[in-house]
Amino acid sequence: FNSIGVIGGLGRDGRVPLTPSSVQELIRSLEIEVYFTSGSSLAAGYSDLEYEAVGAQVVSKQEVIRSADLILTTNEMDFVSELRPHQYVVGVFNFLYHKERLVPFIDRELTVYSLDLLPRTTIAQSMDVLSSMASLAGYKAVIKAANLYPSAFPMLTTAAGTIKPAQVLVLGAGVAGLQAIATAKRLGARVEAFDVRSSAKEEVESLGAQFIEVEGYAESSAHGGYAMEQSEAYKAKQQLLIKSRVEKADIVISTANIPGKKAPVLMDKSSMESMHPGSVIVDLASDQGGNCTESVDNQTVHHFGVTIVGSSALASEMVHASSTLLSNNYTSFLKHLHKNIDNPLDPLLSESRMVDKGVCTRPTINTESKS
Numbered sequence: 061f062n063s064i065g066v067i068g069g070l071g072r073d074g075r076v077p078l079t080p081s082s083v084q085e086l087i088r089s090l091e092i093e094v095y096f097t098s099g100s101s102l103a104a105g106y107s108d109l110e111y112e113a114v115g116a117q118v119v120s121k122q123e124v125i126r127s128a129d130l131i132l133t134t135n136e137m138d139f140v141s142e143l144r145p146h147q148y149v150v151g152v153f154n155f156l157y158h159k160e161r162l163v164p165f166i167d168r169e170l171t172v173y174s175l176d177l178l179p180r181t182t183i184a185q186s187m188d189v190l191s192s193m194a195s196l197a198g199y200k201a202v203i204k205a206a207n208l209y210p211s212a213f214p215m216l217t218t219a220a221g222t223i224k225p226a227q228v229l230v231l232g233a234g235v236a237g238l239q240a241i242a243t244a245k246r247l248g249a250r251v252e253a254f255d256v257r258s259s260a261k262e263e264v265e266s267l268g269a270q271f272i273e274v275e276g277y278a279e280s281s282a283h284g285g286y287a288m289e290q291s292e293a294y295k296a297k298q299q300l301l302i303k304s305r306v307e308k309a310d311i312v313i314s315t316a317n318i319p320g321k322k323a324p325v326l327m328d329k330s331s332m333e334s335m336h337p338g339s340v341i342v343d344l345a346s347d348q349g350g351n352c353t354e355s356v357d358n359q360t361v362h363h364f365g366v367t368i369v370g371s372s373a374l375a376s377e378m379v380h381a382s383s384t385l386l387s388n389n390y391t392s393f394l395k396h397l398h399k400n401i402d403n404p405l406d407p408l409l410s411e412s413r414m415v416d417k418g419v420c421t422r423p424t425i426n427t428e429s430k431s
């Protein structure tokens with residue numbers, strides 16, 4: 061490809077896929093043209109002039125679509141029907157869960173790379189958008205909960221009495237969960253955490269939190285370090301234990317996910333009923349069905365006096381930071397793509413290429429159903 065078109069930042073999600081310094085770096089190292097959508101970077105804290113100053117052509121969205129060989133976006137799709145056959149698209153689309161999103165790419169005979177499909181290996185670390193966004197989301201989830209919680213996180217001793225520290229429960233100790241633990245600890249809360257992967261125990265404890273264990277988890281290295289779906293017996297045992305900890309928690313940050321599947325249900329109505337009024341749940345898995353039966357994606361709801369924030373896109377609320385990290389991930393990927401685009405066996409490209417000139421690379425996927 062000889063040109064990149066940048067689309068993103070104009071809708072509800074204000075993240076911009078490339079910052080001015082990344083544009084400069086790509087023009088210098090790949091000797092390509094960059095077409096940038098005018099006015100799309102304001103939410104992220106950059107002006108059109110800054111893009112022009114580093115050599116981008118700042119034009120309308122239509123002009124970007126018309127001029128560029130490769131379109132770089134966040135997760136926007138409203139422009140896909142306007143693309144030409146065989147144009148490239150790079151973004152983060154979570155096709156394994158949202159299979160219906162594949163349809164317009166197939167219909168337009170496009171080639172699409174979705175960076176959430178990259179293997180979590182050392183060589184792909186600099187392109188790991190999932191880790192960048194999860195880390196910001198874990199931090200923001202705690203800040204959000206602290207704002208909504210009607211008491212304080214640290215123990216406060218005053219002449220008028222003592223306020224006890226908040227009890228925080230983190231469900232799922234992956235990238236987002238570990239960042240949530242670290243943030244809650246820094247704010248002075250008491251923190252405990254649960255994950256099905258026993259390997260998470262050491263990481264949780266190294267952050268000063270207590271690890272909750274359920275025995276009998278089946279692990280397999282075939283899942284690339286990700287969690288596996290468990291037996292009904294394990295799930296029942298797990299739900300009982302989690303319920304007993306949810307009852308005692310003031311704040312629950314839930315981040316448990318299984319790639320491509322509905323998120324595991326860890327809290328139901330009765331768990332919420334058992335919490336004291338004023339408690340807060342932030343459910344980061346709400347886009348994949350949620351860890352809490354009552355959470356609604358992108359909404360804050362209340363049940364039995366408990367506030368439940370459903371948000372799987374919290375990183376987008378820190379739009380400058382998330383644009384910076386995303387831009388670094390994309391720059392690293394685009395350099396790799398430019399160098400290896402003609403190598404059909406490149407492992408990073410073959411894993412992330414979900415549609416190749418209109419053909420889905422995973423033929424077993426049914427684009428109509430969610431699993």
Ligand code: NAD
Pocket residue numbers: 180181182185188190191194231232233234235236237254255256257260284285286287315316317318319324326
């Ligand atoms: P994720 O977003 O898919 O899931 C979040 C967490 O939820 C995971 O820790 C998972 O084990 C947990 N979980 C799933 N089902 C659960 C359940 N029923 N109850 C409780 N917890 C449950 O995962 P992630 O944060 O993106 O990370 C996944 C794995 O990838 C981790 O092992 C992580 O260490 C690894 N990783 C590796 C690299 C690398 O560069 N090698 C980078 C990032 C992450």
